[in-house]
Amino acid sequence: MDKPAYTVLVAEDNPGDVLLVRRTLLKANFSHVLQIVVDGEAAIAYLAGEGDYADRARFPLPSLLLLDLKMPRKSGFDVLEWLQQQMVPRLAVVVLTTSTKNEDIERAYALGAKAYLVKPITLERFMKALETLELS
Template sequence: MNTDQQTILLAEDDSNQVLLIRRALRKANLTQSLHVVSDGETAISYLCGEGDYANRESYPLPTLILLDLKMPRKSGFEVLAWLKQQPELRRLPVVVLTSSQETADIHKAYDLGVNSYLVKPVSFTDLTAMIKLLDAYWINLNQRPMVYTD
């Protein structure tokens, strides 16, 4: 898959975090398309290709989902639980990117089928380094399963 066809879906309600992640992607010279949703219900709409997200050319299925846990309308846990129940979507790689270091949150995320759990770094330099590693592993090295599309 070409990187110009790859999309990252960022589900994050904190606009400051979105800005920092966008800056880190640019600083890391990553070319993937980044689509941002700010709550769990919108994340599900995007993944279903419903409403504003019906055009799959404009809103393609993501290669990788970066999921915050603490979001309005539906939490990251609820999105993850829903996603893993969808036969055509459940294999999409999901990386939790959150500020929570709570053991209960980590266990719950893995119990729901998350692929990786990362705590947001405090410094921009560390965030950029993390984004580079996410790209290297999840976009370039990881062998992705087939995801069904109509």
């Protein structure tokens, strides 16, 4: 059974990882609008609806944010800290990173991440994480 359509914002500076996320979502039969930003500053602008992302018809608020921690301009942690101060309705954040450091994992969860996945991710692990989220 297909899932309902929703918007996924991918904040990832590595084109290869973006491609893997796109393929994983396709394999999982998720109907979605996929939006890509390449750094934390653009992720914040998108979520705030500012600048190039002001048109919510073209750039709708996401239900899911797939967030890399290590990005240029602003990090994934900067984005998580910004989100804590905002009223972004029904946004689930899944961290996708290469970091296995306990302090990064603990900090991400403390800042509101709903799941923390270490790259490379498998379809099974990704699906298991998504199943625990209530996406709208």
